[in-house]
Amino acid sequence: MGFVVGINIAISLRLTGFAASIPLAPLRKFYPLHWWCVGLIVLSGIGLLLAYPAKALTNPVFYVKLLALTMALLISRYFQNFLAHPDTTAAHNRLIVKLAFLTFLLWIITITAGRFLAYTNSVLLASRFF
Amino acid sequence: MIELLLQFSQTTGIYQFMHSTWGWPVIESLHFIGLCLLFGTVGVFDLRMLGMGKAIPLIELHKLVPIGVAGYLLNVVTGTMFLSSAPDQYLYNPAVQSKFLFMLLAGINMLLFYATTAAATRATPAHASAPTRARFIAAVSLACWCAVIICGRLITYYRPPYHWCTWC
Numbered sequence: 069m070g071f072v073v074g075i076n077i078a079i080s081l082r083l084t085g086f087a088a089s090i091p092l093a094p095l096r097k098f099y100p101l102h103w104w105c106v107g108l109i110v111l112s113g114i115g116l117l118l119a120y121p122a123k124a125l126t127n128p129v130f131y132v133k134l135l136a137l138t139m140a141l142l143i144s145r146y147f148q149n150f151l152a153h154p155d156t157t158a159a160h161n162r163l164i165v166k167l168a169f170l171t172f173l174l175w176i177i178t179i180t181a182g183r184f185l186a187y188t189n190s191v192l193l194a195s196r197f198f
Numbered sequence: 199m200i201e202l203l204l205q206f207s208q209t210t211g212i213y214q215f216m217h218s219t220w221g222w223p224v225i226e227s228l229h230f231i232g233l234c235l236l237f238g239t240v241g242v243f244d245l246r247m248l249g250m251g252k253a254i255p256l257i258e259l260h261k262l263v264p265i266g267v268a269g270y271l272l273n274v275v276t277g278t279m280f281l282s283s284a285p286d287q288y289l290y291n292p293a294v295q296s297k298f299l300f301m302l303l304a305g306i307n308m309l310l311f312y313a314t315t316a317a318a319t320r321a322t323p324a325h326a327s328a329p330t331r332a333r334f335i336a337a338v339s340l341a342c343w344c345a346v347i348i349c350g351r352l353i354t355y356y357r358p359p360y361h362w363c364t365w366c
Contacts, residue, residue: 069230070347074237078262081238087261091324094253098242101250175234180227187223 071105073175076144083147083168096151099144106141126191133181140174143167200285207282216283229276235269237343238262247319247328247336256328257320290358297349304342311335 075098082090117124124130150164207213215221239262245251246259281288288294311319311332319332328336 070233070237070343071241073234074239074241077234077238077265078242081262081265086265087258090258090261091254094251097251097253098245101245176227176231179230179234180223183223183227183230184220187220 069105069109069179072102072109073179075099075102075105076140076171076175079147079151080168080171083164085165092151092154096148099148102144120192122191122193123189124185127185127189129181129184129188133178133185136174136177136181140171140178143171143174147171200289203282203285207279212279213283216279225276225279229273229280232269232272232276233347236266236273239264239266239269241266241340241343244336244339247332248340249327249333252326253324255324256322260320287357288353291353291356293349293352293356297346297353300342300345300349304339304346307335307338307342311339 079095079098081087082092082095146167147164204213207216216225243256243259243263243266246254246256315329315332315335318329322328322332327333
């Protein structure tokens, strides 16, 4: 998770205009590691979900995290395509900056929801329903 | 030591905040955000030193490092809030002790970088490899920060007195 959020923060910082002298195109070289780490997050997430399915699935915070994570990753994919084939029209640049700021917000929601999962669950074991 | 930390957190209001309903998860979230800022800046700089994204001049990527320092300071503040609010759970915890050890190693490694090879590394142009010493330091840095994260996650599983720590 640290690598995924970290790489996204670095690229989004650059896209918002911070350290504008960093060339954009080579930043996409960090995406293969990013997607490998996403795979690791998905695998470990499925493992945790299988261990305590009722704990997560009955908690609305889990769906907030899942939604924010999915949106953040879709934007990552969009940025990856943008870095490979940059469209530098003014309107598109404004969209990219807005998406970069949205990315920060989505990762903050993902992290916060993830931490709050441990404190907001009302059900621990599925056996409660049997 | 425990009494001193508890006195500090109680007189500053940290203890009352941390033991409120949402105090602990809020500060945990900030702690992880700080870590991501560190990883996204120092970690990406380390990866470039190791050869990833070679078309980026190192001197340009180094401009992200102040953001990483801000993340580190955020973690020092939030970490102090954890430690002072439940010192007995942290000071005698082998995972915390290991985490501090790896943080110390990362700190020494960083000092070594700035004392020996930072100037030569920053002068490395695009498409060129960082000096060998810098690559070694980058690998140690990434390994240390990964170990810090792992030890951080293990803290809750080695809380005293339910652990096997033989030296605490």
